[in-house]
Every structure is written in structure tokens, then in C-alpha cells.
Amino acid sequence: SFELTQPPSASVAPGKTARITCGGNNIGTKSVHWYQQKPGQAPVLVVRYDSDRPSGIPDRFSGSKSGNTATLTISRVEAGDEADYHCQVWDSGSDHRVVFGGGTKLTVL
Amino acid sequence: QVQLQQWGAGLLRPSETLSLTCAVYGASFSDNYWSWIRQPPGKGLEWIGEINHSGTTNYNPSLKSRFTISVDTSKNQFSLKLNSVTAADTAVYFCARGRRPPQRDYFDYWGQGTLVTVSS
Numbered sequence: 001s002f003e004l005t006q007p008p009s010a011s012v013a014p015g016k017t018a019r020i021t022c023g024g025n026n027i028g029t030k031s032v033h034w035y036q037q038k039p040g041q042a043p044v045l046v047v048r049y050d051s052d053r054p055s056g057i058p059d060r061f062s063g064s065k066s067g068n069t070a071t072l073t074i075s076r077v078e079a080g081d082e083a084d085y086h087c088q089v090w091d092s093g094s095d096h097r098v099v100f101g102g103g104t105k106l107t108v109l
Numbered sequence: 110q111v112q113l114q115q116w117g118a119g120l121l122r123p124s125e126t127l128s129l130t131c132a133v134y135g136a137s138f139s140d141n142y143w144s145w146i147r148q149p150p151g152k153g154l155e156w157i158g159e160i161n162h163s164g165t166t167n168y169n170p171s172l173k174s175r176f177t178i179s180v181d182t183s184k185n186q187f188s189l190k191l192n193s194v195t196a197a198d199t200a201v202y203f204c205a206r207g208r209r210p211p212q213r214d215y216f217d218y219w220g221q222g223t224l225v226t227v228s229s
Contacts, residue, residue, distance in 0.1 A: 042203055044219075095170050098207075103154070
């Protein structure tokens with residue numbers, strides 16, 4: 001079955017750029033969506049369709065995709081960006097199901 | 110303003126039934142599919158399944174049809190039921206607004222989450 005792979009953790013200093021990856025076989029053929037989740041809260045959609053930002057999401061958040069890897073980039077990182085980040089796709093193969101990556105804990109140093 | 114408000118029992122004993130309900134406010138209930146997603150403590154998100162206003166459901170095949178999702182369009186509510194819970198079902202359960210057919214895409218509004226703990 002289709003799987004998405006994320007690094008369990010990442011760290012970045014304030015003001016620097018964080019890059020969080022999401023890998024999956026043939027991910028280039030699927031639309032990737034990204035969520036930010038702070039402790040005790042529901043996830044918030046920050047990037048949809050690989051690189052589109054929903055209304056209200058700062059332009060410091062951007063998404064891209066190349067080969068079998070999608071990347072969420074957070075520029076000019078702030079302390080408030082410390083959170084878990086999850087990628088998500090629809091697997092429209094034989095199973096027709098939603099698949100999430102395991103999540104990446106971003107620590108702001 | 111779209112809001113999803115969910116409720117249900119938070120502490121269950123093994124073999125009991127999990128029952129959660131999610132009410133939708135400020136959105137057209139018939140335009141989207143509505144999903145349940147869970148998150149075990151310290152782990153990632155797992156999609157359980159979805160339903161539309163007509164009662165059409167799709168479930169995560171990995172969960173082996175243990176769950177039942179139903180809808181009450183008169184109240185703009187949808188529900189989740191799981192019989193015979195075990196400790197492995199301990200998780201935060203979220204309801205969420207999902208795709209607008211024919212798209213298969215993202216979840217843009219979420220409920221606040223309900224922690225369901227299964228313990229004897």
C-alpha cells in the first residue's frame with residue numbers, strides 16, 4: 001500500500017529557513033497537502049495542491065515537489081512556527097484512501 | 110464561518126462502543142464529504158473514512174471495516190461508531206470537512222478533537 005515518509009524531527013534557528021520533506025513512490029502524480037499542528041490543537045491546512053497557500057496563511061510558507069519528494073519550506077522562521085507538520089495525499093489506486101505522512105516535529109532553537 | 114463541533118464519551122472500557130458526533134455550522138452540508146481522522150498519542154494522523162449527505166461512505170481499507178460512519182442531514186451532523194474497542198483505539202478523534210467531488214484533495218475545517226481513552 002502507498003506510504004508517505006517524513007523525517008521525525010527537524011530543527012532550525014529563528015530567522016532561518018526550514019525545509020520539511022515528504023517522500024512517496026510516484027508522489028509526482030499526486031497532489032500534496034500540508035498541515036501544521038500545535039500541541040493540543042487540531043491541524044491547520046497551510047499548503048494545498050503542492051504549493052498553493054489558503055487565505056490567511058503567511059507567505060513564509062511555501063510548497064514544492066520534485067521527483068518522489070514534496071517539500072514544505074518555512075522562511076524567516078519564528079518561534080510560533082514550532083509545531084508538527086503533516087503531509088497528505090489521496091491514494092487513488094486500488095484502495096482509494098487518504099494517506100498521511102508520519103509527521104515531522106519542527107523545533108525552533 | 111464554518112465550524113465543526115464534536116462530542117462523545119471520552120473514557121471507555123475494553124469491549125464497549127465508541128460513539129462520536131460532529132455538528133456542522135456555516136457550511137452547505139451537501140457540497141462536501143465529511144471525514145473522521147484519529148491520532149494515537151504521540152503518533153501521526155490516520156484517516157478513518159468519509160460520508161456525504163446521501164450516506165455514501167468510503168473507509169480506510171487498512172482498518173478492516175471496524176468503523177461505521179452515518180449521517181443525519183436534518184441536523185447537519187455525522188457520526189462515528191466503533192464496536193468492541195481495545196486499548197489500541199485510544200486516540201484523539203477529529204472530524205473534518207473533506208473533498209468536494211469530483212476532487213480528491215484536502216481537509217480545510219476541523220473539529221476540536223475528542224480524546225478517547227480505552228482502559229479497564
